Amino acid sequence: MDLFDALIAVHVIAGATGLIAIWVPILTRKGAASHRQWGRIACYGFIGAGALAVVMAMLSLYAPDGRHPTIADRRVFEGLFVWMMLFLGLLTIGFADYGLSVVRHARRREALRHPRYQIVMLCVIASALWCGYFGAQIGNMLMIAVAGLGVTAMALQQVFVWRTNPPSPQAYVGEHFRALIGMGISAYTAFMSVGLIRWVPEEVFNPAIWAGPSVVGVSLILWFTHQTSRKRKSRAPLISEARG
Template sequence: MLLGMTLFHALVVLHVATGVVGLTAFWGPIVTRKGAVNHRKWGKAACYGFLGAGMLAIAMALLSLYGPEYRHPEITDRTLYEGLFGWMMLYLGMLTIGFVDYGLAVVRHSRDRTALRAPRYQAVIAAVIVSGAWCGWFGFKVGHPLMMLVAFIGIVSMLIQQRYIWQTSDPPRQTYVGEHFRALIGMGISAYTAFLSVGLIRMIPEHVFNPAIWAGPSVIGVSLIIYFTLKGKKQAAAKPSGSRPHPQ
């Protein structure tokens, strides 16, 4: 039991360290000029930080579900605890990894999106969908709408990615930029939500099951997606109708 507790606390410390890197660097790509050196540097730091935090979240979730000791005895609803800090945290960790993987891959394969059909990428998307489906089903069983909501958002996001990957007609050349942006905003939403669980249960345990608090990252993230999408459409509409891109 002592070994398990030591391992769990070590994972928490590592999760916090990698999460702080990701959470801090996440805003760099948003405020810097897209495609510039600083944008790429901040983006890589955020992605690698969140990738580490996502893997550690999965490890902590598995320990919460199958570890030898009884964690957080002050929480009396053990089934709901298992759902939020076990299955949902595992899913959010997987979702974060899935968004990071896709967000980097669409840029890497911007000239050949069919490369995203490879088993290596499809396996990650499938893992997110399966873990999300189980999270949503568990949330339905325990009557917690938050688990169902985050599962729905993640699964729909994966299906939108699949539509881009598998569509038969070639999309406009710059479509991958929007895919990249939405994936990395989604990465931030899932990571902030998962990271919130680590501090929430320790700082304000009486609100640990409050859906309004857990929904905060999703509200902010979706608002950012809507804002930048509308901004991009407005900029595109402002261009002269007769203008054509210069040949490369």
């Protein structure tokens, strides 16, 4: 087993841990002990998998050894398995880091303006812009699309971090949920498009593989937003009565 194969093995273990664990906090009662415990397991698993994805992307760039011979165009190979893999790894790390930190600093949002957090988000944005640019150069719309989603997601996080008017006390909950769902989307997309393709390389450009995680993730975000809105509206009359 060479270095790359060893990294893949550890990457798969870390990613599989996150892919399985993420469903426990999604399906269990929010704030419960199991929610917090399995949420941390999912985040740390994805952070490990994302970091290894970055390492493997750099190895693929500087030490290409004929991987994925079914992709004859090596520029396409570089786009998908170097720059997009690098971006998806950083995006997964960025979502996981933000999802954990927004809870840690729930009562002091200004802490997220610290360089320690800003550098992570800026690295994601930089890798997304390069991924989109490289995708435009080789005419690959998939790279452009995922890069656009990454830039949009990081921009929305920055809006929350830097907004001048104070958010509601529970605003961090929505940020936390959306970040961790985004983490799941990026990780599942990486698995489906980079990992699974190793076994079914003929499906590398199948749009259903790329769109599937995003459809599920966005649906969960919309459902959560709807449920939160209903709860907020149901509490509003009770608050008004209490004040009256």
